[in-house]
Amino acid sequence: MSKSSAANAREVPAPAPSAAGGGLVVRGDMLTIETGQRVELTDVTDRIVALARKSGVREGIVSLWSMHTTFAVFMNESQKALHADIKRLLETMVERNTDWMHNDPAHSDCDRLNADAHLRAMLLGHSLTLQVTGGEVVLGQWQRVLVAELDGPRSRTLRVQIMGIA
Amino acid sequence: MSKSSAANAREVPAPAPSAAGGGLVVRGDMLTIETGQRVELTDVTDRIVALARKSGVREGIVSLWSMHTTFAVFMNESQKALHADIKRLLETMVERNTDWMHNDPAHSDCDRLNADAHLRAMLLGHSLTLQVTGGEVVLGQWQRVLVAELDGPRSRTLRVQIMGIA
Amino acid sequence: MSKSSAANAREVPAPAPSAAGGGLVVRGDMLTIETGQRVELTDVTDRIVALARKSGVREGIVSLWSMHTTFAVFMNESQKALHADIKRLLETMVERNTDWMHNDPAHSDCDRLNADAHLRAMLLGHSLTLQVTGGEVVLGQWQRVLVAELDGPRSRTLRVQIMGIA
Numbered sequence: 239m240s241k242s243s244a245a246n247a248r249e250v251p252a253p254a255p256s257a258a259g260g261g262l263v264v265r266g267d268m269l270t271i272e273t274g275q276r277v278e279l280t281d282v283t284d285r286i287v288a289l290a291r292k293s294g295v296r297e298g299i300v301s302l303w304s305m306h307t308t309f310a311v312f313m314n315e316s317q318k319a320l321h322a323d324i325k326r327l328l329e330t331m332v333e334r335n336t337d338w339m340h341n342d343p344a345h346s347d348c349d350r351l352n353a354d355a356h357l358r359a360m361l362l363g364h365s366l367t368l369q370v371t372g373g374e375v376v377l378g379q380w381q382r383v384l385v386a387e388l389d390g391p392r393s394r395t396l397r398v399q400i401m402g403i404a
Numbered sequence: 405m406s407k408s409s410a411a412n413a414r415e416v417p418a419p420a421p422s423a424a425g426g427g428l429v430v431r432g433d434m435l436t437i438e439t440g441q442r443v444e445l446t447d448v449t450d451r452i453v454a455l456a457r458k459s460g461v462r463e464g465i466v467s468l469w470s471m472h473t474t475f476a477v478f479m480n481e482s483q484k485a486l487h488a489d490i491k492r493l494l495e496t497m498v499e500r501n502t503d504w505m506h507n508d509p510a511h512s513d514c515d516r517l518n519a520d521a522h523l524r525a526m527l528l529g530h531s532l533t534l535q536v537t538g539g540e541v542v543l544g545q546w547q548r549v550l551v552a553e554l555d556g557p558r559s560r561t562l563r564v565q566i567m568g569i570a
Numbered sequence: 571m572s573k574s575s576a577a578n579a580r581e582v583p584a585p586a587p588s589a590a591g592g593g594l595v596v597r598g599d600m601l602t603i604e605t606g607q608r609v610e611l612t613d614v615t616d617r618i619v620a621l622a623r624k625s626g627v628r629e630g631i632v633s634l635w636s637m638h639t640t641f642a643v644f645m646n647e648s649q650k651a652l653h654a655d656i657k658r659l660l661e662t663m664v665e666r667n668t669d670w671m672h673n674d675p676a677h678s679d680c681d682r683l684n685a686d687a688h689l690r691a692m693l694l695g696h697s698l699t700l701q702v703t704g705g706e707v708v709l710g711q712w713q714r715v716l717v718a719e720l721d722g723p724r725s726r727t728l729r730v731q732i733m734g735i736a
Binding site for chain 1: 407408409427428463464465478479480481483484485486488489490493497527528529532533534535537542544546547568569
């Protein structure tokens, strides 16, 4: 990834106020993300945009749900430098090596010692709701959908549900 | 609560990609949570799962909304040790006893002195959107829906709205 | 703004459990917010409530989406003193003047030097889902919808989508 951020190629402005009535469509998919590091951000925007198009929904929402407690989903710019800053902030706000009870065999049967991953994911969030209009996901110029691996490497799943009027 | 976490007894894997069209159902309910401490986490997953089943919605979403500013809703594992860690993190990130303006009679008419509760709830969030597929709430193995009392003890309300195709 | 907070004038209690079936309505609008400071909170509740009424939706959701990476949307009380506390917390949790990579020309082509704004917005969130019942947005007594400018002054946009049964 270069110093630049991925910009969304919106060549037409977002549509004017829209309203429609009719039958509802709900489409659900599972997105798999293979991660390679303990803490790692991945840009999944293009995959979500493709699923939204495939759904045929013209006006509606895209609900994203992380299938894990230590894997988060959120929105921000996709730039290597900023992603390094995000990881640094998470590591500062939530220390890995302190006496968390979740990591203490006297209080917990979790052997992953991943209290920090639970707490970091909690701050980023596990659920994100986007909008669809004119058959496209609504995204501002620099907006990208990111998932955060916080206890990798692992194989992760994000559930994508598109709901609206086809 | 033991050292173990509550695991969701999903005996069948999450359904394959789903799509459906037809009439929309919206069902709203108020969930009451009585809290016993100033800061306290409660697992409300089973109650939400029951409401979702009762709604008859097969494909759709569950929107959760805290009816209070100092009461949050979020997702994480349900384990006594981790809950202690979450409380510790909140108390570290947002100090209770500092010179918050919201607690200063010269600037605020709030007599609860609960600035910390407002700020902690803001970090956890007041809204959560889950998904329903095949008539069941979509939840990963260790995922539980938690509400956070931040200025208790009080009687609290969570609004649960299920929307989708029956 | 006085020492008091804006309270929602709900003169009737929230309706009892509601359920309805039928045709779906989706209405989308763009809300413009002109900001005057680098970090600034604005209460947009009344504008959202008005759009929800205009949509004619009786049972459904209101999805809010910030169209920017450095502009957040969340819920809390609307009080000058608390808003000062929120700004103070953001400034403490995410320092502006440190060696963020996003602000370093060797690693980033962003000339706004706004890493702090990206990180603060990430903690507040860019998406919020409210509920509508009986034709009104569901809000607790002190609950207000706030947007946070984190890299102003600028002209900002919030997308409001109301979806449900008319």
